[in-house]
Amino acid sequence: MEGATIAKDALTVQGTEQLSKKRHKITWKKIKEQRGLILMALPFVIWILIFNYTPLVGWVIAFQDYKPQNGFFGSEWVGFKHFIDLFNEPLFYTALKNTLGMGGLGLVFGTLSSITFALMLNEIRFSKFKRFTQTVSYLPHFVSWVVVANIVIQSLSPSGVVNQLLMSWNMIDSPINFMANPDYFWGIVTVSDVWKETGWNAIIYLAAMTSIDQEMYEAARVDGATRLQQMRHITLPAIRPIIIVLLIMSIGNLINIGFEKQMLLGNNIVADQALVIEKYALDYGIGMFRYSFGTAIGIFKSVVSIILIVIFNSIAKRTGEGQLM
Numbered sequence: 297m298e299g300a301t302i303a304k305d306a307l308t309v310q311g312t313e314q315l316s317k318k319r320h321k322i323t324w325k326k327i328k329e330q331r332g333l334i335l336m337a338l339p340f341v342i343w344i345l346i347f348n349y350t351p352l353v354g355w356v357i358a359f360q361d362y363k364p365q366n367g368f369f370g371s372e373w374v375g376f377k378h379f380i381d382l383f384n385e386p387l388f389y390t391a392l393k394n395t396l397g398m399g400g401l402g403l404v405f406g407t408l409s410s411i412t413f414a415l416m417l418n419e420i421r422f423s424k425f426k427r428f429t430q431t432v433s434y435l436p437h438f439v440s441w442v443v444v445a446n447i448v449i450q451s452l453s454p455s456g457v458v459n460q461l462l463m464s465w466n467m468i469d470s471p472i473n474f475m476a477n478p479d480y481f482w483g484i485v486t487v488s489d490v491w492k493e494t495g496w497n498a499i500i501y502l503a504a505m506t507s508i509d510q511e512m513y514e515a516a517r518v519d520g521a522t523r524l525q526q527m528r529h530i531t532l533p534a535i536r537p538i539i540i541v542l543l544i545m546s547i548g549n550l551i552n553i554g555f556e557k558q559m560l561l562g563n564n565i566v567a568d569q570a571l572v573i574e575k576y577a578l579d580y581g582i583g584m585f586r587y588s589f590g591t592a593i594g595i596f597k598s599v600v601s602i603i604l605i606v607i608f609n610s611i612a613k614r615t616g617e618g619q620l621m
Contacts (some may be wrong), residue, residue, distance in 0.1 A: 354591065355591060355594075355595055356368060357371065357587060357588050357591050358378055358379070358588055358591040358592040358594075358595050359373060359374065359375055359376070359378075359588075360372060360373055360374060360588055361373075361374050361377075361588060362587050362588045362591075364587070374588075378588045378589045378591075378592040379592050379595075379596070381589065381592075382589065382592050382593060382596065385580075387571070387576065387580070388576065390568060390571055391571045391572055391573050391575070391576040392573060394482075394558075394569060394570070394571055394572050395551055395553060395572040395573045396550065396551065397482055398482050398485055398486065398553060398558075398572065399549075399550040399551060399553045400550065401482060401483075401485075401486040402485075402486055402489050402490070402553065403543075403546050403547065403550060405486055405490050406489065406490055406493060406494070406497065406546075407497075407539075407542075407543060407546065409490050409494045410493075410494050410497035410498045410501060411498075411501055411539065413433065413494050413495065413498045414498040414501035414502045414505065415501075415505075415527050415531060415532075417429060417430055417498065417502060418502060418505045418531065419523055419527070430495065430498075430499075430502070432495075433494065433495025433496075433498070434495035434496040434498075434499065435495070436491060436492045436493075436495065436496075437492060437493055437495065437496035439492065441492075441556045441557060441560055442560060444488060444492055445488075445557070445560035445561050448484065448488050448561060449475055449561070452474040452475055452484065453473070453475070454471035454472070454473050455471070458474070459471040459472060475561070475563065475565075475566070476563070476565045476566070477566075478565065478566045478568065478569045481561070481562070481566045481569040481570060482569065484561060485557050485558065485561060488557065488561065489557060500538065500542065501535060501538065501539075504534070504535040504538045505531060505534070505535060507534075508530065508531065508534045508535075512530050513526055513530060516529070516530060540612050543608070544605060544608050544609055544612060545605075547604050547605065547608050548601045548602075548604055548605040549601065550601075550604060551573060551597050551600050551601055551604075552574075552597060552601060553572060553574075554572075554574060555572050555574040555575040555578065558570040558571070558572050558575060559575060573593065573597060574597075576593065577590045577593040577594065578590075581593055
């Protein structure tokens, strides 16, 4: 009995080794067949390694009292001192609140506006008008935030077009200084970002809609479905995996919203509402020559982003929707 078991185990091991060799041969065969594509992708892989992964070596200074004149090896090791200082800073939590608040608003309204706009464009049957509308809609994406911020500030000034319209419609009695009211700042940033990026973000949803089988729409029309019902029961379910994947990617960048919008649209009156993590790192880290402290902030952002991606990817995986990993 023991001999039969040993022989069976030996055959199993032998079969596994043969299968492994076969897979190895198939892998090298595929590499040889696709060597042209691999060579084309190689420069981009090298670029990513140099500019995205090599700088991670610099994370070591977050655990040092880094001095540029001493370098990596001459600086004193302090462990988690800078992380402790970071979490003891009240201003850090203000920046974190603002970052998550504006990031969350941008995520919700940005996603909804992009999907809605893509659905509306997909329903346009006049192709020339559709192409014209799509082109005009994504042009703001290429406009600098410096220009956009100037347009927004001028439009929302007491003598701007927004106040003039509101007064002509008898909605207000006197002009409102929107840019000097901290309660309006998050909304102004969100609306500005939505206006600038909706057309560009809708492109991928439109591309996904073009792959939907048109026979499904024809069958729905035969059954008497309206356009709204077709969008609800055919278009949205078909692009749901794309929506989930893009949502997961956006959630991963929830804390990486940049600081250009906040810096250009902000002023001294709304400074507390405009302070975000990256601006905090710039002003209280690099700006004050606290390189280790600034690096600790960067590590915190990266860890939070990874955690958010993993959590929401796991949720999507369990629900059977689109996923990244």
